[in-house]
Amino acid sequence: MKTILRAENLYKTYRVGSVDVHALRDVSLEVEEGEFVAIMGPSGCGKSTLLHLLGGLLQPTSGRITVDEEDLSAASDAARTDIRRRKIGFVFQRFNLFPTLTAEGNLRLAEQIQSKNNTDDATRRTEVLKLLRLEDKMKHKPMELSGGEQQRVAVARAIITNPALILADEPTGNLDSENSAIVLNMLQELNYRFNQTIVMITHNPEAAAMCRRIVYMRDGQITTPAVSVQISG
Amino acid sequence: MLHLVAANIRQRPLRMLISVLGVALGVNLVMLFTGLASGMAKDLERRSSNVRAEILFTRPGSMQLTSSTASLDVRYVERLKAIDGVADATPVILYVTQGSAGFGFERLEGIEWKSFAAMNRMSITEGRAPSAANEVIVDATKQRNDNLQINQEIKLFGDKSYRVVGVYQPESGARIKMTLAAMQDALEAAGKSTYILVKARDGVTAEELAQRLEAELPGNKIQLTRDISTNFERSVPFLGTFLRVLVALSAIVSTLVIMLAMYTTITERTREIGTLKALGASRGFIIWTIEQEALLISVIGLVIGFITAFVAGAAIERFSGLIFEYSWRWALVAVAIGLFGGALGALYPATRAANLDAVEALAYE
Numbered sequence: 001m002k003t004i005l006r007a008e009n010l011y012k013t014y015r016v017g018s019v020d021v022h023a024l025r026d027v028s029l030e031v032e033e034g035e036f037v038a039i040m041g042p043s044g045c046g047k048s049t050l051l052h053l054l055g056g057l058l059q060p061t062s063g064r065i066t067v068d069e070e071d072l073s074a075a076s077d078a079a080r081t082d083i084r085r086r087k088i089g090f091v092f093q094r095f096n097l098f099p100t101l102t103a104e105g106n107l108r109l110a111e112q113i114q115s116k117n118n119t120d121d122a123t124r125r126t127e128v129l130k131l132l133r134l135e136d137k138m139k140h141k142p143m144e145l146s147g148g149e150q151q152r153v154a155v156a157r158a159i160i161t162n163p164a165l166i167l168a169d170e171p172t173g174n175l176d177s178e179n180s181a182i183v184l185n186m187l188q189e190l191n192y193r194f195n196q197t198i199v200m201i202t203h204n205p206e207a208a209a210m211c212r213r214i215v216y217m218r219d220g221q222i223t224t225p226a227v228s229v230q231i232s233g
Numbered sequence: 234m235l236h237l238v239a240a241n242i243r244q245r246p247l248r249m250l251i252s253v254l255g256v257a258l259g260v261n262l263v264m265l266f267t268g269l270a271s272g273m274a275k276d277l278e279r280r281s282s283n284v285r286a287e288i289l290f291t292r293p294g295s296m297q298l299t300s301s302t303a304s305l306d307v308r309y310v311e312r313l314k315a316i317d318g319v320a321d322a323t324p325v326i327l328y329v330t331q332g333s334a335g336f337g338f339e340r341l342e343g344i345e346w347k348s349f350a351a352m353n354r355m356s357i358t359e360g361r362a363p364s365a366a367n368e369v370i371v372d373a374t375k376q377r378n379d380n381l382q383i384n385q386e387i388k389l390f391g392d393k394s395y396r397v398v399g400v401y402q403p404e405s406g407a408r409i410k411m412t413l414a415a416m417q418d419a420l421e422a423a424g425k426s427t428y429i430l431v432k433a434r435d436g437v438t439a440e441e442l443a444q445r446l447e448a449e450l451p452g453n454k455i456q457l458t459r460d461i462s463t464n465f466e467r468s469v470p471f472l473g474t475f476l477r478v479l480v481a482l483s484a485i486v487s488t489l490v491i492m493l494a495m496y497t498t499i500t501e502r503t504r505e506i507g508t509l510k511a512l513g514a515s516r517g518f519i520i521w522t523i524e525q526e527a528l529l530i531s532v533i534g535l536v537i538g539f540i541t542a543f544v545a546g547a548a549i550e551r552f553s554g555l556i557f558e559y560s561w562r563w564a565l566v567a568v569a570i571g572l573f574g575g576a577l578g579a580l581y582p583a584t585r586a587a588n589l590d591a592v593e594a595l596a597y598e
Binding site for chain 2: 052057058081082084085086088092099100105109110113114157
């Protein structure tokens with residue numbers, strides 16, 4: 001099976017005043033194509049830093065990251081942006097949709113960023129929104145949608161460009177249990193039906209339980225070896 | 234990408250309106266001031282071109298842009314007529330007063346109608362020529378602008394009443410003319426004039442005649458009438474500098490307005506910029522998105538600026554008699570100022586946005 005994400009011996013140290021804060025220490029992780037991995041751990045353990053490193057938003061102090069065989073850690077800021085554009089989709093806790101754009105407009109923007117030749121595939125947008133059961137919300141702006149619907153639009157935005165990897169940062173953190181379940185089911189469906197590789201940060205054990213594998217972190221390190229979880233249903 | 238730009242502009246209509254007005258103000262300043270300067274200069278040139286005399290004979294320093302004196306003895310007329318090559322000579326008093334609308338300048342002339350009209354091929358189109366001390370004639374533009382009727386009273390020299398008795402054509406020199414005697418009487422300048430128009434005989438060039446006059450009557454100012462409009466520009470020596478300063482100020486206003494608007498916008502949208510970065514938007518994409526927004530504001534500002542400048546110019550022309558003539562050159566300068574000012578003003582905020590740290594931007598509250 002193809003390895004989509006490989007992180008090797010990652011260190012990330014922040015300088016706060018005259019003190020070095022070690023956010024990550026010797027973190028290594030491999031994610032195969034089609035995996036749905038949860039990263040769990042207490043606040044401040046380095047989960048978000050790891051996710052930002054894996055997404056190329058941060059550069060490691062040392063170590064190596066490859067996404068779909070492209071080396072993120074050695075790349076310049078512009079090159080990391082380019083890899084992110086082609087290979088990675090993000091889902092955020094606070095949805096981060098563009099409030100001035102409709103659901104479809106948010107997807108169109110992602111398409112335009114992804115395709116340098118200004119692709120405008122309305123059929124694809126409709127398909128993706130339909131997949132996430134948002135076909136009747138295409139023309140709605142984020143403020144006109146519920147939290148669950150907004151997060152589904154955010155998921156749609158993440159998958160519209162067919163990324164090799166989706167990185168989800170507490171995607172259910174701002175949702176009630178009902179909407180959390182809907183979003184998680186959709187992520188799971190994407191993983192099962194389309195073999196979409198997903199790495200998700202979560203505090204929620206129930207959310208983590210829906211993943212194929214859970215990785216635990218503490219004090220900037222991965223504390224347990226990867227654990228396979230039997231998916232029910 | 235344009236749908237994002239348009240949506241962002243619609244999000245803050247008041248801010249957009251202020252930015253648009255800032256750009257429009259710059260365009261207004263450029264178009265109105267340059268239009269006025271050009272309009273007045275060309276109007277003077279047009280009116281000067283209808284003066285058929287080749288030479289304007291006067292005393293040094295007796296004619297300025299905003300003032301004139303009646304210091305030239307009218308007996309020079311006979312001396313001038315006696316010089317070989319002179320076909321005719323007619324005296325004129327030029328008086329500059331405050332405009333009838335309360336601002337600007339109004340020029341009045343005292344003339345000997347018969348000789349003046351014959352020399353300059355002028356005729357009365359309505360009414361008759363002035364004869365009494367309280368009678369004036371006006372040109373068609375003055376009649377139209379001030380909505381004057383024959384026999385209507387107008388106030389000149391402060392509160393003195395004059396009656397409009399005729400309309401003349403073509404437009405030439407001052408728009409209001411009275412008899413030389415009436416003007417001498419009003420100014421208490423009996424036997425004086427401001428200048429004498431001198432017509433050359435056929436076959437004698439203006440330059441030749443000027444040389445003869447200079448030789449016969451040295452110490453006076455001998456000016457070719459075709460140079461009058463050039464002299465008008467010279468008489469406002471800093472007009473060009475003033476216009477250039479004005480253009481620079483307009484550019485600064487446009488740039489600052491856009492810069493402030495876009496800077497505020499960027500601060501408000503910090504998290505959105507972080508999201509763009511997370512989605513893989515390049516620095517160029519982010520800069521271009523913000524630049525497009527600024528350029529769209531500039532284009533709207535330009536359109537509104539041109540429309541309001543033309544409307545304001547027409548209204549001022551209608552109510553004051555000032556004349557505006559817009560040139561493509563200055564219109565292009567205004568367009569360049571609007572677009573360049575907009576692009577330049579947005580460049581700093583756009584670059585700042587593109588350089589934001591993605592993680593910090595995503596965490597921005």
